[in-house]
Amino acid sequence: MEALDAGLPRGGSVVSAARDVAHFPNECYNDEKQTDWSENGGRTVRKGEATKEHIIEKAAHVLNRRGYYASSLSEIMEASGLKKGGIYNHFESKEQIIAEAFAYNVKAMSERFDEAAAGFSHPIDRVLAMAAVARELYRGEPIPGGCAIMNAAVESDDAYPFLKAQARTSMERFVSKVRAILEQGQRDGRVDPAADAAEAALFIVSAIEGSLMISKLTDSGAAVDAALKRIASFLNRELRRP
Amino acid sequence: MEALDAGLPRGGSVVSAARDVAHFPNECYNDEKQTDWSENGGRTVRKGEATKEHIIEKAAHVLNRRGYYASSLSEIMEASGLKKGGIYNHFESKEQIIAEAFAYNVKAMSERFDEAAAGFSHPIDRVLAMAAVARELYRGEPIPGGCAIMNAAVESDDAYPFLKAQARTSMERFVSKVRAILEQGQRDGRVDPAADAAEAALFIVSAIEGSLMISKLTDSGAAVDAALKRIASFLNRELRRP
Numbered sequence: 001m002e003a004l005d006a007g008l009p010r011g012g013s014v015v016s017a018a019r020d021v022a023h024f025p026n027e028c029y030n031d032e033k034q035t036d037w038s039e040n041g042g043r044t045v046r047k048g049e050a051t052k053e054h055i056i057e058k059a060a061h062v063l064n065r066r067g068y069y070a071s072s073l074s075e076i077m078e079a080s081g082l083k084k085g086g087i088y089n090h091f092e093s094k095e096q097i098i099a100e101a102f103a104y105n106v107k108a109m110s111e112r113f114d115e116a117a118a119g120f121s122h123p124i125d126r127v128l129a130m131a132a133v134a135r136e137l138y139r140g141e142p143i144p145g146g147c148a149i150m151n152a153a154v155e156s157d158d159a160y161p162f163l164k165a166q167a168r169t170s171m172e173r174f175v176s177k178v179r180a181i182l183e184q185g186q187r188d189g190r191v192d193p194a195a196d197a198a199e200a201a202l203f204i205v206s207a208i209e210g211s212l213m214i215s216k217l218t219d220s221g222a223a224v225d226a227a228l229k230r231i232a233s234f235l236n237r238e239l240r241r242p
Numbered sequence: 243m244e245a246l247d248a249g250l251p252r253g254g255s256v257v258s259a260a261r262d263v264a265h266f267p268n269e270c271y272n273d274e275k276q277t278d279w280s281e282n283g284g285r286t287v288r289k290g291e292a293t294k295e296h297i298i299e300k301a302a303h304v305l306n307r308r309g310y311y312a313s314s315l316s317e318i319m320e321a322s323g324l325k326k327g328g329i330y331n332h333f334e335s336k337e338q339i340i341a342e343a344f345a346y347n348v349k350a351m352s353e354r355f356d357e358a359a360a361g362f363s364h365p366i367d368r369v370l371a372m373a374a375v376a377r378e379l380y381r382g383e384p385i386p387g388g389c390a391i392m393n394a395a396v397e398s399d400d401a402y403p404f405l406k407a408q409a410r411t412s413m414e415r416f417v418s419k420v421r422a423i424l425e426q427g428q429r430d431g432r433v434d435p436a437a438d439a440a441e442a443a444l445f446i447v448s449a450i451e452g453s454l455m456i457s458k459l460t461d462s463g464a465a466v467d468a469a470l471k472r473i474a475s476f477l478n479r480e481l482r483r484p
Binding site for chain 1: 309311312388392393395396397402406409410413414417440441442444445447448449450451452453454455456458459460464465467468469471472475476
């Protein structure tokens with residue numbers, strides 16, 4: 001088993017494990033259908049699963065930067081260091097790669113939003129912290145290429161129903177998350193109870209998305225800064241209660 | 243000459259002329275390099291120019307709906323009713339078709355913004371009328387597929403430099419147009435002279451773009467309505483002078 005295990009990581013998460021594997025040459029991946037298992041940080045991970053995670057992570061970044069549909073398989077091959085057969089051992093179609101890569105990107109963004117909000121207790125501060133993640137997305141963090149939901153929405157619009165459906169669900173969840181924080185604040189007396197939380201959430205997410213697009217297009221953070229300033233003014237002046 | 247002129251329109255603009263030509267079968271277009279000229283509404287139009295306008299208009303709508311890069315030549319052929327050779331008689335490359343189609347869409351949007359603003363004299367009302375064009379874009383007017391600048395920006399981002407450059411210039415012009423109206427208002431005493439017109443313009447365009455994207459994605463005008471309400475509140479409460 002030692003020879004078969006040689007290319008397998010020994011610690012960390014599945015994703016970081018997959019990242020480490022990337023340093024090994026392609027030949028490590030050409031027999032994915034073998035059934036060896038190995039210990040990984042206390043949990044058992046199949047080699048094929050780590051490879052699949054590796055492909056998803058690399059594809060996720062390529063697709064978000066270069067386009068969910070515009071990207072070619074050869075770009076995913078180059079980024080992942082795998083050959084076509086090595087990739088299609090793990091996915092049934094390009095659509096499946098796109099769907100899983102998109103979900104990976106949305107999860108990365110969602111975790112970052114939650115983390116930002118967790119640093120504050122007042123609901124208005126929590127929403128402002130989430131909005132400020134737009135600055136990180138502009139800089140290419142936690143994923144390169146800007147907001148995955150917007151990218152998928154614009155690319156899939158009128159053309160690719162499965163990706164549009166996925167993007168729509170993700171967008172509705174994002175807006176609902178902001179709305180839920182404001183509504184909880186209304187119940188706790190820290191947000192104006194007369195405010196329309198649904199409308200406020202839609203406005204906040206709209207301003208974030210539009211400004212991020214303009215900042216990326218013009219290579220200037222000015223649009224994101226302008227939007228965050230108006231979002232803060234709206235929330236602090238009109239919605240915040242002590 | 244009568245036989246050669248048979249498929250040529252006799253009145254209206256070049257674009258409406260091209261639209262009329264579309265009712266004729268493809269064979270009308272297979273010899274574009276001929277040099278016949280005909281009178282068209284008092285001005286002389288070469289048959290090939292009308293055909294080129296026709297292709298640009300049809301391609302512009304297809305590309306804005308289905309993607310500037312995701313669209314195939316066969317989709318443009320189907321929409322224009324022309325064969326590949328008939329299209330490439332007028333364009334050197336797919337890039338040229340994309341560039342001219344994008345310019346066509348931006349011009350259509352820009353004319354609509356100007357028209358909306360022209361209905362009002364107060365600078366705040368002029369900007370609000372421009373912002374409200376987002377509702378028309380959501381409904382697919384004056385072009386289907388939403389904001390051409392956003393579509394090109396997101397699709398071309400990190401991948402297609404020539405389209406990104408064109409989208410960037412168009413976006414900067416759009417923001418500058420809003421800014422110029424506010425600055426003129428400041429000089430005329432109808433907009434708060436202490437306001438940052440550049441920042442206000444960036445915010446307004448950001449909220450329009452983001453809300454349009456979300457409304458299209460979720461098939462609901464609620465996001466555009468929410469953004470327009472906040473834009474109006476900001477302009478009327480903070481920037482408007484009598």
